[in-house]
Amino acid sequence: MNAAAAKRPLDARSLRGCLGQFATGVAVVTYDTDDGPRGATINSFTSVSMDPPLVLVSFARHTTAARLLGDRPFVVNVLAANQLDVALQFAGRPQEGLEVPWSPTAEVPRLRGTVAWLQCTPWATQDGGDHLLFLGEVVHHDSCRGDPLLFHKGQFRMAGVAVYDLPRVVQLDGRPLAPWVGHAHRLHEITEPGYLDEP
Structure with missing residues (x-):
């Protein structure tokens, strides 16, 4: 392969389709602001380290979450299979009549009905090209039985x-x-x- 071919820009649509073959869970990252609790739906979430216990979430630079999250505690809420409406709500598609299931006792804004949640304190923020990568240290967590909501090839799915x-x-x-x-x-x-x- 010559140098010119190696430097040719990748086709973004094709790359997105390729990456979409990797099935993921769906989570909502929630945090507090001066205007009350906020959240954003993501599927770019991963465990990074067990000692210390670190997880990573990623947001496009232009998003509100990328602007506000840097020095704030946050919760990664792993959505259950029956929480598609919650996923859409926090993905910028408001669901008519939905009452967001905020936990009334949470120290950091958290959702009820999820299959798992991890409360994090800020650890580091890294440059990720057109995204920012937020590392959080897990300080509290819990999980329960149930199937998670999945995302694959651009569609929400259920476990099989x-x-x-x-x-x-x-x-x-x-x-x-x-x-x-x-x-x-x-x-x-x-x-x-x-x-x-x-x-």
Whole structure:
């Protein structure tokens, strides 16, 4: 490949489609302002470190969140599969009649009904091209059972069947394993110590 070809700009639409093949969860980052609680829907969220416990969220530079979030505590609310309306609300598409499920007891604005949440204090802000990358240190967190809302190929989606329930688990000769294998996996999962005691 010659130097001219190597420097050719990438087609943004094609790149977006390529990146969209990576399925993610959907979260709303919430924080407090002088005008009350605010939030923004994202799918650019990832764990960074366990020691210290750091997570990263990313916002385009032109957004309100990018302007306000730098020195503020925030919460990453991982949305449940039944919270599409909440995702749309905080993605700039107000949902008529929706009462935002703010937690009345949260120290930092937080949503109720999520499958997980992580309260963070600011750790660092990094340049990310046309985005800003916000690292937060997790100081409180919680999670519960339930399926998350997913995002894949530009669409919101719900979780499907667990892989071990599909005929993708095969024997060495290529034949699918018997259906009871998936049931045995599930029985093992629910009888693991502590599984039934989780909140």
